[in-house]
Amino acid sequence: MFEEKKAEWLRIAESLKPQLRRETVRPMAGMPDHALAENESVILDFGNHFVGRLTLKLSSQGSHPDAPVWLAVRFCENARELNETLDGYAGWISKGWVQQEQAHIDVLPAALALPRRYAFRFVKIDVLALSSKYRLVLEDAFAEAVTAADDSAVSKLTGDERDIAMDRVALRTLRNCMQDFFEDGPKRDRRLWLGDLRLQALTNSVTYRNFDLVRRCLYLFAYAADGEGRIPACLFTEPQVEGDDTYMFDYSLFFIPTLLQYADASADRETARDLLPLALHQLMLAEKQFDPETQLIRDCERLGWCFVDWALALNKQFCAQAIWIYCAEAALQLKADPALEERIALRREAARKHWYDPERHLFLSGAQRQVSWASQVWAVLSGIAEGTDAAACLDAAALCPDAVPMVTPYMMHHYAEALCRVGRKAQALKVIRDYWGAMVDQGADTYWELFNPADPDESPYGSRVVNSYCHAWSCTPAWFLRSGILEENT
Numbered sequence: 001m002f003e004e005k006k007a008e009w010l011r012i013a014e015s016l017k018p019q020l021r022r023e024t025v026r027p028m029a030g031m032p033d034h035a036l037a038e039n040e041s042v043i044l045d046f047g048n049h050f051v052g053r054l055t056l057k058l059s060s061q062g063s064h065p066d067a068p069v070w071l072a073v074r075f076c077e078n079a080r081e082l083n084e085t086l087d088g089y090a091g092w093i094s095k096g097w098v099q100q101e102q103a104h105i106d107v108l109p110a111a112l113a114l115p116r117r118y119a120f121r122f123v124k125i126d127v128l129a130l131s132s133k134y135r136l137v138l139e140d141a142f143a144e145a146v147t148a149a150d151d152s153a154v155s156k157l158t159g160d161e162r163d164i165a166m167d168r169v170a171l172r173t174l175r176n177c178m179q180d181f182f183e184d185g186p187k188r189d190r191r192l193w194l195g196d197l198r199l200q201a202l203t204n205s206v207t208y209r210n211f212d213l214v215r216r217c218l219y220l221f222a223y224a225a226d227g228e229g230r231i232p233a234c235l236f237t238e239p240q241v242e243g244d245d246t247y248m249f250d251y252s253l254f255f256i257p258t259l260l261q262y263a264d265a266s267a268d269r270e271t272a273r274d275l276l277p278l279a280l281h282q283l284m285l286a287e288k289q290f291d292p293e294t295q296l297i298r299d300c301e302r303l304g305w306c307f308v309d310w311a312l313a314l315n316k317q318f319c320a321q322a323i324w325i326y327c328a329e330a331a332l333q334l335k336a337d338p339a340l341e342e343r344i345a346l347r348r349e350a351a352r353k354h355w356y357d358p359e360r361h362l363f364l365s366g367a368q369r370q371v372s373w374a375s376q377v378w379a380v381l382s383g384i385a386e387g388t389d390a391a392a393c394l395d396a397a398a399l400c401p402d403a404v405p406m407v408t409p410y411m412m413h414h415y416a417e418a419l420c421r422v423g424r425k426a427q428a429l430k431v432i433r434d435y436w437g438a439m440v441d442q443g444a445d446t447y448w449e450l451f452n453p454a455d456p457d458e459s460p461y462g463s464r465v466v467n468s469y470c471h472a473w474s475c476t477p478a479w480f481l482r483s484g485i486l487e488e489n490t
C-alpha cells in the first residue's frame, strides 16, 4: 500500500535533514592538576548535559613510554550513573547501550578521538595500565556537541523560579534529543518513536519551532509504513531508513494527532493533505481489533501490543479503546466524516456501559476488571468520561491504593493534561512541580525516561544501568508552562 508514494516521501524526508549546530565544549571541573599513575581515575564534569564526540589530548611525563596506555572511558548522563556498574547485569535489553569504551594508545603524545557519539555530563577516565616508568598527562579534553535545535529561537520564560528551572531542564531534554531527527533518547534507543515524537512535536511548537524536523519525521514514518500501510512504532535511519518490526496499537494511531498538531502549529496544510490517506488508513487497520457486535476492543495477550505506559502489570484494553477514540477525533478534525463520528459515539457509549463502575466512579479494564490510573486518565482524554464523572474518576483513582500506578513521565504528561481538561489547572501545576520538580531537586540537567519517586531503582528493563536520563517524552513541562494550558481562563 502507498508504494507509489514512497520514493517521493523519502525524498521529502531526506531534503529536510537538518544541518547540525556544532559547539566545542570543555569540562568545567575535574581536569587533573598532576600526571596520572596506573589505577588513578578522574571524573570530568562538563557542567551540563551534552550530546557529542569526545577527544582527549594525552602526553607523558617521565621516561619514554615503554608500554601502551590502557584506558577505560565511561560517559554518564548524571551523577548517579557514575556509581552504577554492569557487574551481574540481569536486564533484558542489550548492555551494549552502556556508554563505555576501552582504548590502548601505543604512541604518546596522542589525540584520542572516540568515534561514537555519546550523551553525557560526566566522563570518567580510569587508567587501567601504564608502566612504572612514566605517567599520563591529560593535556586537554573537549567534545564537539551537536544538536538540530536553535537555542536563540526560544523566548525567555518569566515568573516562578522553580517553574523556570523546570522549563530549562525540559528545553535541554528536547534540544539534546533533536538530532538528525527527533530521537527518543541520545543514550538509548537513539531511534525515532512515534509516541515520543508526538510529545516532542507538541513541545517544539511552543519552543524551538523547528517544524521542518517534525515534517521530516512524519515523512520518515510515512516511508517506513509496511506492505499493509501499517506505521511501525519506531524506525531506524541508518544505514538506510527502515521501519522496525515492532508495532503498537496506540503508536500507529498517534500518527493522526501528530499530523493534526503539526498542521495546526505550522499552518502547513499541504503535508496534512498529502499524508491524510495514510493517517486515516491507521484507523482502518485498527478495525480488526474491534468486536463489531459490542463495539469494544478485544484484549490481547502479547506484551507491548499497546504501549500506554511502562507498568508491566497494566491491562491495556480500556486505554486502547480510549486512544482509538482520541485519535479518531483527531481524524475528524483533519477531515469531516459523519460515519466515523457515529462510530466514535457508539464506542464511547459501549465503553461507558461495559467498563464504568458508577458506585466506585472508576473505569475498569480487562477480564479482571483492573483499576489503573492510566484508564482514568484516558477516560478523560477520550471523552469516555463526561461531565462530573471525569473529575470524579481521577479523584477515585487517588483513593484506590490498588490502582496500577503511573511510572513514566510520558504517562504523567497525560495525567497532567487530563487534569487541565477537567479544569483542575492548579492541581495539574502541582503534579508537574511535584513530579518533574523532584527530578530537578535530584540534580537533573535533563529529564529521565522513567521516574518513580517511590522507587528510585525502577527500570522497565530489569536494571537501571540501561535507563536513559535525557528522554524525549519527558520534555513536556515546557509545553505546559508555555502553551497557556495551565492558565485559569483557557
Ligand code: RAM
Binding pocket: 184, 185, 189, 193, 194, 195, 196, 307, 449, 473
Ligand atoms: C522504550 C523507549 C521509547 C518508547 C518505547 C515504547 O523503548 O523508552 O522512548 O517510546 O519504549
